[in-house]
Amino acid sequence: MKREPLSFKQTVYLLILFIIGSTIILPVGTEAKQDIWAAVLLAIVMTLPVVLVYARILSLYPERNLLEINEQILGKVVGRFINFLFAFYAFTLCALVLDNFGQFINVTAIPETPLAIPMLILCLLALWATKEGLEVIARSGEVYLPIIVFVATFTFLFLTPNLNINRLQPSLYQNSGGIVSAALHLFSFPFAETVIFTIIIYCTNKTKAMAKVYLAGLLIGGGIILLSVTSVMAVIGPERYQASYFPAYLAVQTINVGDFLQRVEVVVFLIAIFAGFIKISLCFFAACKGLSNALGCKEYRFLTVPLGLLEFLFASNLFNSTKQMAQWASEVYLYFAFPFQVALPMVIWILGEVKRRGRQGSPEVDLHDELR
Amino acid sequence: MKKSICVLFVFWHLFVLWSMTGCWNFREIRDLAIVIGASFDKKDDQIYLTVEVLSPKGGEQEQGATGSLGITPQLFEGSGKTVFEAVRNMISKAGRKLYWSHARVFIVSEDVAKEGIIQIIDWINRDAEVRPQTWILVSKGQAAGDILRTQSKLFDTVSMQIDTLLRNQGNSGKLLGVTVGDFLEEMQKPGVGAVAPIIESVKDGREQIPQVKGSALFKGEKLVGFLDGEETMYLLFLRNQMKKGTLIAVTAQQPKANVSLEIFRSHTTKTVRLVDDRPVVDIWVDCLSGIAEISEENDVISERGSQKLTERTNKELRNKITDTIKKVQNEYGTDVFGFGNLIYRERPDLWETIPKGGWAKVFPTVDTNVNVNIMMRGSAKLSEPTRIGE
Amino acid sequence: MPSFQNRQELVNELEYHYFIFLLFSIFGIVEAIQLYHQKQRKELTIYLFLLLPGLVITVYTATQVGLPSIAEELGSWFGWMSQ
Incomplete structure (x- = not known):
């Protein structure tokens, strides 16, 4: 398979954009109400060991991505079957994100246009990006992230007059159930979705870099999410946050600087579409790669067109209404994603460690253990 | 390879021309x-x-004067x-x-x-x-x-x-x-x-x-x-939304003399405490104001006069704010001042003890304690009351 | 799903499905020919095996009104959704 090496910076950028992705527009962690900041922090802490496991899996087999590692650890048949499952997960995730964006654009901006049109356009873009290869996505990520950071910073500054700390009170009062539940949801969406990255990237040269990449991406992306949801909560309050499908949009609507700078909701679209494009492309890329591996093909690019069509059809027929989408996200997604985000990586990791020790029979490792 | 891409492009452009004529619901x-x-x-x-x-x-508008x-x-x-x-x-x-x-x-x-x-x-x-x-x-x-x-x-x-x-x-x-x-x-x-x-x-x-x-x-x-308008002003004080406005202070009953005060800035702090298991809301109004108008020739600018004026105004404002609270509590029973929210935010344990939907019953019985502190700053352009010649 | 208020809306709805169908057909033909010339039989088989059902579904969804969504179907199978 042709290698597409990414630099450290590009990988981190992609991770950040992936985490921001659709999270920034959706009402995540509504159960925590005004304590959402605590839920986000808890979710980041919960995700840390999991991403370290992802990083460890990749470090075990340098120059290999998860698909190849699976084949090596689990054997050809089982490995390919697992790869097919991962491809299915990536495919579904892509459809979900695509659906989120379709609904977002449809509900807030162009209610009379069929839902499928914005989805189709995003899907075609993702198809194209995947066909061009990972490097293209990575480079566009390098262009997008500074723009997003710049715009988001200004939006945040303009939003500061509307921030009201009262809306975050009472803080941490008998709400641990809500916080934990919200943190679990935040864990499965978006933080642990970074499992997709194990399919896309692989470890180069230094073994430690993988953990660094993951940690940097998670902490920066998580920080941006923390800042954005907390400020949105402080602008519109828990009641309206919970009631609306797209709270960030509502919050940015309140911006009014001297009666001059107002109606800047479009910046939410800017941020969301840039980050969402990256997320959709990466998921689609992972789906194509996983499927091509599962079917034993050397190339993945020829799959983009038929899979793109299926992706679009899947996404556009997945939900009939925004309500269904929200319900699915809050009730089903957690359980659906758990095997892919935690269970399977754990199994692969343990098997990988065992296999490596067996392979090396290594006195080196034993010595290391004794020293401790 | 090249040829097929060319063909694709030709077809692509044909489709774009044919099917994407304008926005979806272009208006x-x-x-x-x-x-x-x-x-x-x-x-x-x-x-x-x-x-x-x-x-x-x-184009056809008239440019009015x-x-x-x-x-x-x-x-x-x-x-x-x-x-x-x-x-x-x-x-x-x-x-x-x-x-x-x-x-x-x-x-x-x-x-x-x-x-x-x-x-x-x-x-x-x-x-x-x-x-x-x-x-x-x-x-x-x-x-x-x-x-x-x-x-x-x-x-x-x-x-x-x-x-x-x-x-x-x-x-x-x-x-x-x-x-x-x-x-x-x-x-x-x-x-x-x-x-x-x-x-x-x-x-x-x-x-x-x-x-x-x-x-x-x-x-x-x-x-x-x-x-009404005046009560709304006290409501603004209580909700900490007072930005600018006028206060009328009566400095003498006979002959009646009014002084208009202009409010430059105002800040209200509310806290809640428990007295005999009942919530009491303390309200502090800090108000920066200046004299805008003096209707009679009386001394309100000198240090003594100013102090007297401040005291009078403090007392008057306090009474009126208290009256407004009483009126709302007794006649309407709706917590427009946000006392309940204050308790919810600062004493969530206390809020728990109030049954769901029971705040409307508790609200009229809430005791309040209003403190007003007016700080005088200047008397606009003139340093004295307008004096009348002999 | 929309109940079409007038003919124009129906035409619009049909139009974009038609557009998708044509677009992907063209893509498909071009790429399939390419794969055929490169003698990648396995890839060609997979390609057509994925693309043709997609096109069929496109046509099917274009002609149907009020299809239940996939989430609804899954929900009714597994009892996930409360509806």
Whole structure:
């Protein structure tokens, strides 16, 4: 398979954009109400060991991505079957994100246009990006992230007059159930979705870099999410946050600087579409790669067109209404994603460690253990 | 390889030309009726909607001496069982589709507000075109549609006048402008009653003009009572929303002498404590003000006089604020001051002990303790009262 | 799903499905020919095996009104959704 090496910076950028992705527009962690900041922090802490496991899996087999590692650890048949499952997960995730964006654009901006049109356009873009290869996505990520950071910073500054700390009170009062539940949801969406990255990237040269990449991406992306949801909560309050499908949009609507700078909701679209494009492309890329591996093909690019069509059809027929989408996200997604985000990586990791020790029979490792 | 790409491109362009002719629901501005204000009335289960629509006429406007844009608003009425039906029914009268993004004010009649305002505010909040930054007002005693039928003297449309007025409310100190978004938030938050300004049409000379004064108090979604302009000022103090305004201090009873004080800045702090298991709300009003007018020749500027004036004003303001609280507690029973929310935020353990929905019963019994501290700063341009020569 | 208020809306709805169908057909033909010329039989088989059902579904969804969504179907199978 042709290698597409990414630099450290590009990988981190992609991770950040992936985490921001659709999270920034959706009402995540509504159960925590005004304590959402605590839920986000808890979710980041919960995700840390999991991403370290992802990083460890990749470090075990340098120059290999998860698909190849699976084949090596689990054997050809089982490995390919697992790869097919991962491809299915990536495919579904892509459809979900695509659906989120379709609904977002449809509900807030162009209610009379069929839902499928914005989805189709995003899907075609993702198809194209995947066909061009990972490097293209990575480079566009390098262009997008500074723009997003710049715009988001200004939006945040303009939003500061509307921030009201009262809306975050009472803080941490008998709400641990809500916080934990919200943190679990935040864990499965978006933080642990970074499992997709194990399919896309692989470890180069230094073994430690993988953990660094993951940690940097998670902490920066998580920080941006923390800042954005907390400020949105402080602008519109828990009641309206919970009631609306797209709270960030509502919050940015309140911006009014001297009666001059107002109606800047479009910046939410800017941020969301840039980050969402990256997320959709990466998921689609992972789906194509996983499927091509599962079917034993050397190339993945020829799959983009038929899979793109299926992706679009899947996404556009997945939900009939925004309500269904929200319900699915809050009730089903957690359980659906758990095997892919935690269970399977754990199994692969343990098997990988065992296999490596067996392979090396290594006195080196034993010595290391004794020293401790 | 090359050839197939060429073929693909040719076909691609053909499709683009053939199928993507313009936006999906492309609308010219001349096809839109831009709504700038709307009012909601209710009669016999029918919602009557009156909208003020701008008719964009490029080029043919008259440049009036007043600097107006020469826009002539048009009024349309529609009715329906729900707001949305009324909006859609109006197309048959207006001929164009109403475009709501630029709406500045929504006026709700007293009757509708008494029946429950959710039937209107839900649509405003739900619709993609309507913005939550629109002002909401309650028309007192009159049909809301009549407000839009009044004449504005300085502005092109009544809605524009109300909008500008509410945005400059800071200088009056007797107005409390509320946007739909804020209104909704207050209605949903625990322990707060929502407030909206009152609008009336009054006779001024020969014409009927709109006047915004006082505030309407809501209990849940229902209107329960009104406060007049002066009481609204104390309400502003209590909600820490006072920006600028005037205070009248009476310095002598006989002969009656008034001093006008201008408020530069005001800050209110509220805390809650427990006395015998009952919540007591302490209110501190810190107010920076200066003398704007002295009606009689009396000494209020010297150190002694100033101190006396401050004391008098403190006492007077305290009494009036307390009276307003008492009035709202006893007559309306809706917590527009946000005492409940204060308890919810600062003493959530205490809030737990109040049964769900029981705050309305507790609120009238809440004791308050008002402290006013006025700081005098300057006396405008003159250093002395205006003296009368012998 | 939309209940079409007038003919124009129906035409619009049909139009974009038609557009998708044509677009992907063209893509498909071009790429399939390419794969055929490169003698990648396995890839060609997979390609057509994925693309043709997609096109069929596109046509099917274009002609149907009020299809239940996938989430609804899954929900009714597994009892996930409360509806």
